[in-house]
Amino acid sequence: MSRATIFQARDLQVHRGSARVLEVPALxxxxxxxxxxxxxxxxxxxxxxxxxxxxLPPTAGTLHFRGTRLHSRADRDxxxxxxxxxxxxxxxxxxxxxxxxxxxxxxxxxxAAERQPQVEDWARRLGLGHLLHRxxxxxxxxxxxxxxxxxxxxxxxEILFLDEPFSALDSRTxxxxxxxxxxxxxxxxxxxxxTTHEQGEAARLAHRLAVMQGGRIxxxxxxxxxxxxxxDPFVAAFVGMETLLKGQVVTCRDGLLFLRxxxxxxxxxxxxxxxxQPGQTVLVGVRPEHVALSLQTDNTSSARxxxxxxxxxxxxxxxxxxxxxxxxxFLTAFVTAQSLSELDLQPGRPVVxxxxxxxxxxxxxxxxxxxx
Amino acid sequence: MELIWEGLxxxxxxxxxxxxxxxxxxxxxxxxxxxxxxISVVLGLGLALTVALNAxxxxxLVIALMNTGMxxxxxxxxxxxxxxxxxxxxxxxxxxxxxxxxxxLAQAVIATPIIAGLSLAALQHLPPGLRLQILxxxxxxxxxxxxxxxxxxxxxxxxxxxxxxxxxxEVGASxxxxxxxxxxxxxxxxxxxxxxxxxxxxxxxxxxFILLVLAFSVDALPINLQQRSRRR
Numbered sequence: 001m002s003r004a005t006i007f008q009a010r011d012l013q014v015h016r017g018s019a020r021v022l023e024v025p026a027l028x029x030x031x032x033x034x035x036x037x038x039x040x041x042x043x044x045x046x047x048x049x050x051x052x053x054x055x056l057p058p059t060a061g062t063l064h065f066r067g068t069r070l071h072s073r074a075d076r077d078x079x080x081x082x083x084x085x086x087x088x089x090x091x092x093x094x095x096x097x098x099x100x101x102x103x104x105x106x107x108x109x110x111x112a113a114e115r116q117p118q119v120e121d122w123a124r125r126l127g128l129g130h131l132l133h134r135x136x137x138x139x140x141x142x143x144x145x146x147x148x149x150x151x152x153x154x155x156x157x158e159i160l161f162l163d164e165p166f167s168a169l170d171s172r173t174x175x176x177x178x179x180x181x182x183x184x185x186x187x188x189x190x191x192x193x194x195t196t197h198e199q200g201e202a203a204r205l206a207h208r209l210a211v212m213q214g215g216r217i218x219x220x221x222x223x224x225x226x227x228x229x230x231x232d233p234f235v236a237a238f239v240g241m242e243t244l245l246k247g248q249v250v251t252c253r254d255g256l257l258f259l260r261x262x263x264x265x266x267x268x269x270x271x272x273x274x275x276x277q278p279g280q281t282v283l284v285g286v287r288p289e290h291v292a293l294s295l296q297t298d299n300t301s302s303a304r305x306x307x308x309x310x311x312x313x314x315x316x317x318x319x320x321x322x323x324x325x326x327x328x329x330f331l332t333a334f335v336t337a338q339s340l341s342e343l344d345l346q347p348g349r350p351v352v353x354x355x356x357x358x359x360x361x362x363x364x365x366x367x368x369x370x371x372x
Numbered sequence: 373m374e375l376i377w378e379g380l381x382x383x384x385x386x387x388x389x390x391x392x393x394x395x396x397x398x399x400x401x402x403x404x405x406x407x408x409x410x411i412s413v414v415l416g417l418g419l420a421l422t423v424a425l426n427a428x429x430x431x432x433l434v435i436a437l438m439n440t441g442m443x444x445x446x447x448x449x450x451x452x453x454x455x456x457x458x459x460x461x462x463x464x465x466x467x468x469x470x471x472x473x474x475x476x477l478a479q480a481v482i483a484t485p486i487i488a489g490l491s492l493a494a495l496q497h498l499p500p501g502l503r504l505q506i507l508x509x510x511x512x513x514x515x516x517x518x519x520x521x522x523x524x525x526x527x528x529x530x531x532x533x534x535x536x537x538x539x540x541x542e543v544g545a546s547x548x549x550x551x552x553x554x555x556x557x558x559x560x561x562x563x564x565x566x567x568x569x570x571x572x573x574x575x576x577x578x579x580x581f582i583l584l585v586l587a588f589s590v591d592a593l594p595i596n597l598q599q600r601s602r603r604r
Contacts, residue, residue, distance in 0.1 A: 055504050077512065085508035087501050094523055103519075104509040155510065 003030040006191060007052070007159060012061035014047055014215075022047045022058075022215045029159065029193065034185055036202035036223075037195045038238065039212035045195035046163050048212070052193060053161045054079050066158075081108065084152045085161040088168055090144040092136035097128055097147050100136055104155045122150040126180065142173035149177075153184060160185075162194040166201065171318070178204050199240050200318075203227065211235045229361055233283060236363060241285040242332045244363075249276045256304075256357060259284060262328045271304040272360035283363035288322060290359035291333035293343060293351045303354040307331070311349045314340070321345075325353055375573065382574030383581055394575070398582050401559040404472050405540040408479030409487075412535050415480070416487030417528070421517060424495040425503070438492060441485025446478075450548030453478040457549065470551040475559065478545040483535035490531030494524040530594040537590045541583060560586075 007029035014022035022044045029035060029052075037045045050056035054063065054076045063070040065079050084104065092100050098119055105115045123129050126146040131139065139147065145165060152160055165181075166174040182205050185192055196202050202209055203223060210220040211234075219226055219235045230236035236244055247259035250269055257276055258269035261284060276282060297306050309327030316322075320334045323345055331353055335345065343351065386394055423434055455461050457469040457477075468474050498520060506516045521528060543561035550557035552566055560583050567576040 050504070053508060055507055080507060081510040083508070084510070085505070087505060089499060089501055091499055091502050091505040093519070107509055107511045107515050151509070161508075 003032055005029065006031045006066055008062075008064040009052060010062045010064075012048075012051060012063075013059045014044075014051055014056065015059040020215060022051065024048060024061075024217055027052075027210075027217070027220075029191055031191055032189045033207045034192045034194065034205050035208045035210060036206035037193065037210050037212055038197060038199070038202055040197065040238070043212040044215035045212055047215070049085075049161050049163050049193060049195050052159075053083055053085050055085070082157065083159040083161065084155050084157040085163065086145075086148050086152050086165045088164040090141075090148040092139075092144055092147055092151075094136065096133050096135055097123065097139070097143075098132040100147050101128075101150045101154055104151060108155075118154050119150075122154040125153075125184065126150045140173075141169050142177060145169065145177060146180075149181065149184075153188070153190075156188075158191060160190050160192040162192060164195050164197070167197070174198075174201075181205065199227075209239075211238055213238075228287070230285065230363065232363060236283075236285045236361075241287050241361065243284075243286040243288070243291075243330060245284045245286075245329050247282055247284045249278050249280045249282065251278055252276055257362070259360075268307065270307075270360060271357040272362055273357050274362050276362075285361040285363060286331065286355060286359055287361075288332040288334045291331060291353050291355045293323065293325075293333050293335060293339070293345070293353055295343060295351060297352050298354070301354060302356065304357040305360065306352050306354040308350065308352050311345050311347055311351060313347060314345060325351070327353055379573040379577045383578035386575065386578040387581065391578075394578055394582070396555070397558055397560055397563050397579065400472065400557075401540060401561075402586075404475050404546075404559060405479060405536060408476045408539050409483055409532065409536040411476070411480040412483035412487045413532055416484045416489075416531075416535070417491050417521075419484075419488045420491035420495055421521075423492055425517070435492065438485055438489045442489040444482055444485060445544070446482055446542045446546075447544035447548070449478050449481050450545030453481065453545065453549045469549060470553060470557060472550070472557055474549040475546050475557060478549045479539035479542065482542060482545060483539045486538050487531050487535040490534055491524075491528055494527035494531060495520065497527065498524055526594060526597060529597065533590045533594055537587055540586055540590070 005028045009024060009027040012022060012024040012027070013020060037048060039045050047056065051058050052063070054070060065082065068075065070076050070079050093103060101119045101123055102115045105118065120129070120132070123132055126149055128143065128146055128150060131143060136144065136147065149165070166177050169177065178201055185205065194205060206223050208221065209223050209226040210217045211226060212218065213234055219231045226235065227239050230239055230241060233244055245261045247261040247270065250258045250260050252258070252275060255273060255275065257272045257274045259272060259282070261270050270284065272284065292303065297308075307327040309325045309331065311323055312326050313324035314321055315324070317334065320336055321340050323333045323335055325331045325333065333353060335343075339345070343349075345351070419438070423431065423438070453474065454469065456463050457466065457474055458464055459469075468477070502523065503516065503520065506519050511519060541561060543565055546559055547562045547565065550559065550562065552558050552562040560579050564576050564579045564583070567579065
């Protein structure tokens with residue numbers, strides 16, 4: 001993405017008491033991109049979001065918006081009119097839906113006649129056209145959050161910050177809202193930063209993904225890059241790479257690595273793409289969605305890895321089932337309900353798990369042995 | 373029972389023919405307690421906003437003091453204000469002891485902590501993120517404060533009414549700093565005390581009736597508004 005940078009944060013630090021809760025050396029936002037911040041509770045996602053939104057003055061560091069440093073209170077006040085934020089709690093005013101959507105415009109001194117068409121337009125775009133005159137306290141959770149989104153979008157923000165906007169909603173409502181939000185973000189080209197702990201939400205909405213831990217950004221990159229090529233075990237585990245195995249390089253030829261992941265050396269090697277020295281220890285990750293299950297080894301498949309094993313657990317997982325396997329090592333696979341019944345998957349069932357060499361992700365870095 | 377019925381009958385008569393003395397006492401009560409409440413709203417709401425919107429060392433102590441102040445006994449306030457305004461006291465030069473101004477001062481001292489304490493509770497009851505949400509919608513600081521007050525309007529109104537209800541029905545301080553002087557500092561409560569001690573029950577009943585109506589309407593107003601807004 002070669003878009004212009006519209007926001008720059010440098011050397012940000014936020015302290016709470018004597019504890020440092022945020023430390024971000026550099027973060028840029030590019031015009032039109034959606035950046036998702038992921039991480040466990042207490043990782044500093046919301047703190048970073050509030051700091052970027054100018055609502056929490058950092059202890060140290062600088063913020064630049066469109067080349068201007070946000071220094072004085074006047075700068076920050078001016079910046080606050082260029083951005084807006086939607087929180088997990090919709091925080092609607094005790095007024096009607098229409099009055100709520102209009103509130104930011106009213107604060108900017110727009111007349112009722114100027115406000116009305118915009119309010120109606122955004123209410124319609126978020127499916128609230130029939131609820132305009134309903135008091136906010138009579139709305140369902142989903143309707144309330146739609147109102148909060150309309151109240152934000154009607155301001156045509158240059159940057160929209162969203163702090164776990166859907167985590168208080170049931171999964172169906174959340175799915176609908178994520179869908180609508182992704183369309184609106186694409187249509188309007190709004191630059192947005194969203195915090196979430198739902199990997200699926202990030203995958204639907206974001207262009208770039210930052211994974212945070214302990215107040216720092218551990219990895220920042222394109223969505224696919226972070227999801228498929230996590231740089232360390234924490235990120236890997238966090239982005240849903242559930243199978244993480246310690247392996248040793250046996251041989252390396254033609255860009256293919258042959259790894260030993262089981263203790264008994266006689267077994268089949270796992271094949272991955274990459275270059276490494278024989279004898280080197282690496283961490284191997286396989287995403288459950290990249291693992292296919294069958295009842296016998298399929299010799300016609302292009303998958304270079306096939307491991308016989310037994311099903312140990314079947315766990316419902318949203319629209320799929322997650323199957324935990326014992327192949328001499330721990331492995332997980334996602335299957336549909338149809339596959340579950342066709343293959344009669346249940347604990348004790350022998351199956352063959354196969355995946356391509358390209359699905360095997362290697363994590364190599366200094367001090368890995370000490371971490372494992 | 374005879375005494376009560378006779379008293380109530382005469383009281384109704386006094387009210388219906390708008391007895392000038394009863395009218396004067398009622399209007400003075402409303403004026404004095406109204407002004408005292410107004411002063412307390414300015415001071416109490418200002419204090420509540422300052423405490424609610426700022427973090428400072430000793431904040432908990434200030435909140436504890438505000439809550440303690442809500443229970444100030446009017447007689448104690450009356451004593452201190454009297455001493456303060458006494459001819460050779462620190463504010464004696466003002467010469468306002470035994471004037472309506474002195475009652476207003478004493479009642480403002482009583483109502484300010486009530487309004488401050490209840491307003492603070494009302495503001496603290498708002499969702500914690502609301503202030504940031506309002507700022508994120510582009511509000512200036514003044515707009516933010518206005519919107520917060522608007523969101524808390526019903527409990528704030530209840531706080532103001534509690535302050536007014538507290539001082540209109542208060543007797544100790546009014547009698548001490550006002551002196552219950554006929555035509556000058558005689559208010560509903562002090563007049564009721566006097567007429568009762570003299571055995572003029574019909575006038576005491578009439579005054580009490582007015583006091584009751586005032587107290588009821590003060591309590592009923594915020595409740596009604598709250599009900600109406602829920603039904604809207």
